[in-house]
Amino acid sequence: xxxxxxxxxxxxxxxxxxxxxxxxxxxxxxxxxxxxxxxxxxxxxxxxxxxxxxxxxxxxxxxxxxxxxxxxxxxxxxxxxxxxxxxxxxxxxxxxxxxxxxxxxxxxxxxxxxxxxxxxxxxxxxxxxxxxxxxxxxxxxxxxxxxxxxxxxxxxxxxxxxxxxxxxxxxxxxxxxxxxxxxxxxxxxxxxxxxxxxxxxxxxxxxxxxxxxxxxxxxxxxxxxxxxxxxxxxxxxxxxxxxxxxxxxxxxxxxxxxxxxxxxxxxxxxxxxxxxxxxxxxxxxxxxxxxxxxxxxxxxxxxxxxxxxxxxxxxxxxxxxxxxxxxxxxxxxxxxxxxxxxxxxxxxxxxxxxxxxxxxxxxxxxxxxxxxxxxxxxxxxxxxxxxxxxxxxxxxxxxxxxxxxxxxxxxxxxxxxxxxxxxxxxxxxxxxxxxxxxxxxxxxxxxxxxxxxxxxxxxxxxxxxxxxxxxxxxxxxxxxxxxxxxxxxxxxxxxxxxxxxxxxxxxxxxxxxxxxxxxxxxxxxxxxxxxxxxxxxxxxxxxxxxxxxxxxxxxxxxxxxxxxxxxxxxxxxxxxxxxxxxxxxxxxxxxxxxxxxxxxxxxxxxxxxxxxxxxxxxxxxxxxxxxxxxxxxxxxxxxxxxxxxxxxxxxxxxxxxxxxxxxxxxxxxxxxxxxxxxxxxxxxxxxxxxxxxxxxxxxxxxxxxxxxxxxxxxxxxxxxxxxxxxxxxxxxxxxxxxxxxxxxxxxxxxxxxxxxxxxxxxxxxxxxxxxxxxxxxxxxxxxxxxxxx
Amino acid sequence: xxxxxxxxxxxxxxxxxxxxxxxxxxxxxxxxxxxxxxxxxxxxxxxxxxxxxxxxxxxxxxxxxxxxxxxxxxxxxxxxxxxxxxxxxxxxxxxxxxxxxxxxxxxxxxxxxxxxxxxxxxxxxxxxxxxxxxxxxxxxxxxxxxxxxxxxxxxxxxxxxxxxxxxxxx
Numbered sequence: 001x002x003x004x005x006x007x008x009x010x011x012x013x014x015x016x017x018x019x020x021x022x023x024x025x026x027x028x029x030x031x032x033x034x035x036x037x038x039x040x041x042x043x044x045x046x047x048x049x050x051x052x053x054x055x056x057x058x059x060x061x062x063x064x065x066x067x068x069x070x071x072x073x074x075x076x077x078x079x080x081x082x083x084x085x086x087x088x089x090x091x092x093x094x095x096x097x098x099x100x101x102x103x104x105x106x107x108x109x110x111x112x113x114x115x116x117x118x119x120x121x122x123x124x125x126x127x128x129x130x131x132x133x134x135x136x137x138x139x140x141x142x143x144x145x146x147x148x149x150x151x152x153x154x155x156x157x158x159x160x161x162x163x164x165x166x167x168x169x170x171x172x173x174x175x176x177x178x179x180x181x182x183x184x185x186x187x188x189x190x191x192x193x194x195x196x197x198x199x200x201x202x203x204x205x206x207x208x209x210x211x212x213x214x215x216x217x218x219x220x221x222x223x224x225x226x227x228x229x230x231x232x233x234x235x236x237x238x239x240x241x242x243x244x245x246x247x248x249x250x251x252x253x254x255x256x257x258x259x260x261x262x263x264x265x266x267x268x269x270x271x272x273x274x275x276x277x278x279x280x281x282x283x284x285x286x287x288x289x290x291x292x293x294x295x296x297x298x299x300x301x302x303x304x305x306x307x308x309x310x311x312x313x314x315x316x317x318x319x320x321x322x323x324x325x326x327x328x329x330x331x332x333x334x335x336x337x338x339x340x341x342x343x344x345x346x347x348x349x350x351x352x353x354x355x356x357x358x359x360x361x362x363x364x365x366x367x368x369x370x371x372x373x374x375x376x377x378x379x380x381x382x383x384x385x386x387x388x389x390x391x392x393x394x395x396x397x398x399x400x401x402x403x404x405x406x407x408x409x410x411x412x413x414x415x416x417x418x419x420x421x422x423x424x425x426x427x428x429x430x431x432x433x434x435x436x437x438x439x440x441x442x443x444x445x446x447x448x449x450x451x452x453x454x455x456x457x458x459x460x461x462x463x464x465x466x467x468x469x470x471x472x473x474x475x476x477x478x479x480x481x482x483x484x485x486x487x488x489x490x491x492x493x494x495x496x497x498x499x500x501x502x503x504x505x506x507x508x509x510x511x512x513x514x515x516x517x518x519x520x521x522x523x524x525x526x527x528x529x530x531x532x533x534x535x536x537x538x539x540x541x542x543x544x545x546x547x548x549x550x551x552x553x554x555x556x557x558x559x560x561x562x563x564x565x566x567x568x569x570x571x572x573x574x575x576x577x578x579x580x581x582x583x584x585x586x587x588x589x590x591x592x593x594x595x596x597x598x599x600x601x602x603x604x605x606x607x608x609x610x611x612x613x614x615x616x617x618x619x620x621x622x623x624x625x626x627x628x629x630x631x632x633x634x635x636x637x638x639x640x641x642x643x644x645x646x647x648x649x650x651x652x653x654x655x656x657x658x659x660x661x662x663x664x665x666x667x668x669x670x671x672x673x674x675x676x677x678x679x680x681x682x683x684x685x686x687x688x689x690x691x692x693x694x695x696x697x698x699x700x701x702x703x704x705x706x707x708x709x710x711x712x713x714x715x716x717x718x719x720x721x722x723x724x725x726x727x728x729x730x731x732x733x734x735x736x737x738x739x740x741x742x743x744x745x746x747x748x749x750x751x752x753x754x755x756x757x758x759x760x761x762x763x764x765x766x767x768x769x770x771x772x773x774x775x776x777x778x779x780x781x782x783x784x785x786x787x788x789x
Numbered sequence: 790x791x792x793x794x795x796x797x798x799x800x801x802x803x804x805x806x807x808x809x810x811x812x813x814x815x816x817x818x819x820x821x822x823x824x825x826x827x828x829x830x831x832x833x834x835x836x837x838x839x840x841x842x843x844x845x846x847x848x849x850x851x852x853x854x855x856x857x858x859x860x861x862x863x864x865x866x867x868x869x870x871x872x873x874x875x876x877x878x879x880x881x882x883x884x885x886x887x888x889x890x891x892x893x894x895x896x897x898x899x900x901x902x903x904x905x906x907x908x909x910x911x912x913x914x915x916x917x918x919x920x921x922x923x924x925x926x927x928x929x930x931x932x933x934x935x936x937x938x939x940x941x942x943x944x945x946x947x948x949x950x951x952x953x954x955x956x957x958x959x
Contacts (some may be wrong), residue, residue, distance in 0.1 A: 168855035181851040 006072040015068050022050055022063040025076065032076055033085065033114055035199045036151040037064035040260070040401060041160055044152045048088045049114065052076045060084055082118055089120035092149045095129050095174075096200075103147065105201030107214040111149060130174075137186040139774045140206035140268050141195060148178055148202035154194035161260070163396055163418060164188045178202070187782045189759055190775050191389070192267040196250060196260070207268045207771055208248040212238055219252055220620035221716050223607050225321060225600035226265040226762040228348075228494045229390035230368070230609025232256020232716070233266050235601060235620035242280075243622030246270045246601060257368045257613060257718045259397075263389035264775060265762055270601065272768040273621050277583050279596035280625030291584075291594060296627070296635075303593050304639035306576045307338055310552035312532070314338045315542035318345040318507045319558025320496030321764075323605030323617055325692035326629045327498065327505035328513060328699050329647065330557060333633050336528050337642050341518065341536030342551065344509050346559050349494035349610070350471035350750045351503035352515050355723035356742055357479045358490060359515075359704070364482075366463045366489035367720040368611040372398055374489075376405045376459040380478070381429055381467025382493050385415040386758045388610075391465070391493070392416055407456055424452045429467075430474040437481040461487040468493055468754040473746055494610045495755045495763065497600060501608030504703060504721075509536035510748065514704035516726045523726070524702055538751050540565060549574035557629055558597060560764060562586040564753070580629055583768055596626040603628035605692040606713070613718040614708055631690045638689075650686040650694040680710035797841055802830050806845055816846045824857055833864045861915075869904045869911030871949050873897075873929050878917040880924035885939065889925055890914055892939040896946060909953060910946070 001016040008025055015024035022032050023039070035047035043065050051060035055073035060081065063074075075081070092111065100106045115121070132145040152169065155178065159165040166181040166188035180186040195203045217236035224233045232255065236248035249270050251262045272278075282299035283291040307314060316334040318327060327345075334343040358364045371377060372394040384392035396419050398404040405421040408414065409432055417423040426432050426446055434442035436453060443449050456462065464482050466475065470492070482488035494500060506513035512524050518533045525531070537545055543561045546554040553576040561567065563586050572590045579591040588594045600607070604619045627635075637647045645651065679693065686694035699706050705724035713719040755763035760776040767773070780786075796803045805826065809819040820842070827838050834857055836850075843850040857863045875881075875890040890912075894900055897910050904911040920926035923935030927945075934945055 165849050165851065168851040170855055170858040172859045179851070179854070181849060 004070040103201035110199035224266040228610035231258035242624040283594040313552040315342040320499040325695040327502040344539040359723040374463040381469035433478040498607040560585040880921035886925040
């Protein structure tokens with residue numbers, strides 16, 4: 001739209017014609033109050049707070065519905081307007097209880113702020129207030145009816161934003177009330193978005209209500225630990241007897257890639273951190289064969305001694321929830337200190353094939369922000385609504401606001417089909433890849449296939465999102481088709497918070513960081529002296545070898561092979577097993593040494609979501625006794641007699657040895673701009689071997705594709721990455737050199753086992769998260785048929 | 790089984806609904822007429838009626854309730870066979886509407902929104918029914934009785950009772 005010029009409070013403003021006045025004003029810092037207006041949702045004009053005076057218009061106008069046009073003149077603050085707003089507040093306060101001192105929203109309540117500003121302190125209404133008891137609508141959503149100001153935000157968020165339509169408004173006039181779809185309870189996705197948008201304390205969170213006040217908490221922005229979408233989450237932490245306790249999770253400043261969004265897992269699923277079964281002391285199996293608490297020193301010394309004795313016969317299993325720095329350090333530790341290539345992680349997507357092929361053509365990987373703004377998206381496999389709630393949210397939002405065309409192909413019906421321009425039911429994903437590439441016979445006679453392919457062929461700019469169903473040859477076929485066309489970008493879905501990052505960091509038995517080969521990567525080989533160059537065993541083979549005592553030691557970091565592979569009790573007892581985990585998992589129960597590890601909410605570093613966006617993880621909670629995997633690795637290396645400086649490039653060349661607090665304690669969510677600038681420009685000294693940022697420097701130097709936009713990263717934003725070739729791809733080398741040849745990648749087993757996460761399931765963590773268990777049981781009770789699937 | 794096969798409604802009404810949802814550019818435009826017709830046939834909007842209407846239009850039962858609860862002439866509980874609606878808006882009020890309403894309360898032994906024990910009558914005080922020229926007026930189901938005095942109340946009730954007896958003896 002063409003720009004127009006208009007006047008607000010005597011200032012000349014310019015904005016695109018048709019923009020809402022309230023948005024145009026907010027963009028230049030003129031704050032117009034509003035309860036019902038919420039950016040991105042439909043307009044309600046219910047609250048009358050945003051009234052402004054427009055020249056030549058007899059009555060006050062609502063800024064949330066007035067579109068700007070050339071030459072308009074507005075006044076947004078005047079005694080007349082203040083009086084109108086005050087009157088609105090008096091009406092709202094007519095039945096609003098004065099329970100601010102106990103209300104969850106107290107201190108961050110929009111009604112409180114407005115009352116403070118416009119001063120409707122005295123009520124002219126003599127009628128008694130209509131009190132209603134608060135209602136529990138679900139384990140996590142509570143409704144306090146008298147506090148409700150009927151702004152309809154929750155109704156619109158649930159319907160338009162979430163496409164759940166679980167909230168409505170019933171009756172009219174003074175009897176009007178927000179109503180849940182179950183009559184007296186909610187049957188929904190339990191995302192808590194209604195609580196988030198509520199401007200007052202009418203909707204409150206089951207996990208936070210009556211626990212704290214906003215000003216008592218520190219608010220730490222970090223990344224959610226559950227799925228691979230990488231939502232930014234702000235954890236409200238408070239001092240507790242054993243460290244820092246998480247009392248709330250939300251997306252307070254809405255600045256992350258998730259914008260307004262957070263799902264049930266991100267918002268409510270943090271109680272595992274302070275779970276009763278959390279390990280807080282190292283355990284060592286004693287002479288009687290029982291795991292017995294011990295000190296960190298003794299445990300570390302024992303493990304170091306056993307690892308030294310194993311002399312290379314060690315298997316290392318990593319978790320896709322480690323940070324990038326930990327993933328990188330783990331493989332470096334395995335390769336250069338344990339001197340083994342037996343290292344792998346729980347793989348949930350075939351990133352080697354994905355990255356290998358995308359590295360050949362620049363700029364073909366789609367970050368999350370690109371997906372959220374793409375004009376057309378093809379989603380093959382997966383079920384975003386259940387497994388990738390943020391992706392589903394972004395697709396819905398993109399469809400609603402930008403009319404993005406969504407094309408779906410799936411073997412089963414999925415919820416996202418309601419937004420899809422076309423949906424195709426197929427039986428075989430491989431065949432679909434061949435069909436798209438032009439093999440007419442591949443799909444057989446699937447209804448609508450021809451139209452589907454034609455519509456996709458007509459898209460000039462397309463993002464293809466492949467589920468984990470695509471791997472190996474079928475993924476290669478799909479990518480080959482898309483790379484052969486201009487304007488096609490790709491994303492590959494996976495299941496854990498850092499599945500992509502751990503893969504990028506080379507936690508593979510046959511691939512170095514950046515998917516480089518074990519033999520043809522000069523930059524890394526120069527650094528990783530004495531690394532064995534034979535490929536090691538993969539995850540399953542390593543566990544197999546451990547059960548038959550072919551490995552002298554097995555180092556299990558944050559993963560649970562006994563459960564995932566269904567091993568028998570005592571299957572791992574023939575080898576020396578070290579487990580690092582938050583809980584006494586079935587694997588840990590069989591271990592010789594168990595080291596209590598910090599969860600993602602108790603450490604710092606970076607993670608990469610499945611779309612390749614790197615984000616900062618900041619330490620929020622603190623549980624006494626546990627240590628981050630990063631620190632454990634450094635301590636193990638130290639105890640094995642290794643100069644830790646070869647592992648973590650910390651300190652200046654002259655050798656500064658003091659830890660000056662660089663291990664990153666809990667810090668405020670707001671960015672310290674000075675520190676951000678220093679860190680981004682590499683001027684902050686890394687004085688401690690426990691400083692993950694020292695390893696981030698090494699990652700940036702050695703991992704292709706990880707040249708990050710540091711100022712954005714450290715300021716708390718996402719920094720996109722693109723798969724790239726290794727540094728030995730000289731000017732004369734062909735594209736993709738420095739990489740494993742594609743043929744050999746496709747020959748090997750991809751080892752991908754998706755965990756099928758769902759709204760309340762997050763492998764390895766949801767079992768330990770009471771609120772997620774409760775929500776799952778609650779929804780199962782409401783929908784027994786769906787639960788039986 | 791198709792939605793039509795499991796319908797709560799008579800075949801005529803079901804057919805009428807099938808036609809109705811196709812008549813408007815948006816299916817949900819048929820909602821309010823459907824609610825009225827369903828209430829006329831079933832007597833009130835039961836949960837089952839609401840579910841079926843939601844299914845026929847393709848919206849959630851919650852959506853149906855959001856609309857239905859707005860309108861006072863839509864009910865969620867059974868009314869009597871003869872629903873007596875007494876207007877007490879300004880014209881009727883000035884010409885004795887409240888007297889008539891009181892007489893009905895006395896004679897039927899029920900108050901506003903009440904139903905007699907035999908289920909024959911129910912009583913409602915309503916806003917304007919558009920018969921101001923002939924105030925005071927009442928509406929019994931779709932029949933109007935106007936220019937009333939409170940003495941006529943007994944005769945009206947007797948008339949409906951005898952009509953009911955005749956219908957019963959047939």
